[in-house]
Amino acid sequence: MKERISVIFASCVLAIATASLIGAAAAPAPPKVPQGWNFTLPEGDAKAGKTVFLNMKCYSCHAIEIPGEKLPPSRSKGAGPALTGYSALPKEYLAESIIKPHTIVAAPGYTVKEGRATMGEYNHFLNVQELIDIVAFLKHGTKPEGK
Ligand code: HEC
DSSP: OHHHHHHHHHHHHHHHHHHHHHHHHHSOOOOOOOTTOOOOOOOOOHHHHHHHHHHTTGGGTOOOOOTTOOOOOOSSTTSSOOOTTGGGSOHHHHHHHHHSOOSSOSSTTOOOGGGOOSSOOOTTTOOHHHHHHHHHHHTTSOOOTTO
């Protein structure tokens, strides 16, 4: 009887040891960024983006010419760069300029002092869909001449 118990005990230990070995081998590898991945913004709704642009009063600092669109005139003219022609820039660049204080700016003459943007923070006022749509709206700006 005693012998039998110790055999059972020994095989249990063996089974547990084997299981943990297999377990270790099957442990998931730490996640890796898949090759070829990069951040892309989904396509948005330019019409909804126009509404956000108007509601947020982006036009008060940024002039933008969009075929078939009439926007209210900017009150503080030139406070921000004119965004006409920004349709040539990638969606991701435009999105980043809105959500993160700029350290670099595409518009010549609008340098950012000490990495701080003068544009102000919109992250608490825009939801993700609104950001996507506003970018779609900016992508409708007139293309710069010759492009
Ligand atoms: C108070 C004025 C002001 C308002 C309002 C404002 N901006 Fe700006 N914006 C700026 C200034 C100044 C810059 C350039 C320097 C910087 O980033 O602060 C800028 C930069 C940008 C750029 C990048 C320009 C570049 O050359 O890289 C984008 C895109 C932009 N703004 C979009 C928007 C949108 C969309 C809104 C509304 C949600 C908005 N801005 C509201 C002043 C403003």
